[in-house]
Amino acid sequence: MLTLHELSTSYGPVKALQQVSFTAREGEITAVLGANGAGKTTLLRTVSGLQRADSGTIELEGRRLGKVAADRMPGLGMAHVPEGRGVITELTIEENLRLGGLGRGRRVQPADLDRVYDLFAILGDRRAALAHTLSGGERQMLVIGRALMAGPRMLLLDEPSLGLAPRIVAQIFDLLRGLVQSDGLSVLLVEQNARSALSVADHGVVLNLGRVVADDDAATLAADDQLRHAYLGF
Template identity: 60%
Template sequence: MTRDVVRDEATLDALTVSDLTVRYGAVTALDSVSLRVPRGAVTAVLGANGAGKTTLLRTISALHPPVSGHIRMGEVDLVGASPESMSRRGLSHVPEGRGVIVELTVEENLRLGALGRNTSAAAVGIDRVLTMFPALAERRASTAHTLSGGERQMLVIGRALMATPTILLLDEPSLGLAPRVVAQIFQTLRDSVDADGLTVVLVEQNARSALSIAEHAVVLSLGTVAREGPAADLVGDEELRHAYLGF
């Protein structure tokens, strides 16, 4: 079920993107993109391959510089910041690909996400992640190369959460996973948003699943914003769904 964002004067967006243009050489990947990410909610970023979804996340997390535009976290403009500073600002990015260190155990991978935190805080974080993902608790001492694709995706999300972010950027977490595993991961994310006020930016081609847990949605098409608004409105717009979302 989709949810509406209840906004009042005290509600601030976690991120605002204004007139963002990004190029790779002569190719314009994002063209004057403006959008908002409500605080404490799931924002689904949808669109076909090549729409600019991954570029948007990479630019927000300072992995690729924009040609122009602004990315603000509150009153702070993130353009020009270093990727290393993003964790200190409360932003974690989980790129596509399930990049675990296969020689390390589940617990050791999680501890990498807690670098800079004291031992007791790291222990609390590990217990919390293992409670969120019971499948990982059962494999706590197993090396990551023995994990299934779904378990690896849970592990990279859990490792990102070890840094206690306020904003979590997720790039195609459902890619290649069974529907049952996708549903479990998405429900865990939804629970974390509801319980902890986490802000999630979820890039997905699986539009139906993403919209099922999102309050807000953005549809990108060829580097521009085709539609932005409450997720429920996009679900109810049959013409838009057929044109851009494939269902």
């Protein structure tokens, strides 16, 4: 689904990613793990076109993205949920969701909204409420729902568990697992909570100071005590 080859990205003199190569397979959750400053968020920003790479290639379903602008990514089947649960607080839940469908180049249909409301019943119950009234967990549901409105085949998720109660985190991860199994969605998941991420992921990639230090099945990474203690914090 997504292939990175020797991808390097800098912020001025700082090398944030250094020759990163791995593949995120179709219909799987690939977790990108590592400590703060490892390059995880930069990786997603580079893949989605928000940050330009210095060198290397990014291919989505065999298509080289090159200099494709970020606003064209939804039309190619990719949606990015950045860290921070950024909703437009002055708009209602439904208005926020409708914005997510704009990148597909066609009018949002009632069935598109109903699908998100089926996934997140609490959003459907409060569809006319302003987004500023939502809790942190509800905002995370809204930004994921907004991304799904674009009908992506590849979903990039940056720290969806940050600051949320374990119960809400489990609910969101269960939802992701369900979308992968039922819809064949592919997910690139950046997570600080390595234990939770590996429990839901099929595959894992560990970054350290912008370089890949491990790339293997999630269960294999979780069972590697030396790797966990050195890079994953559990």
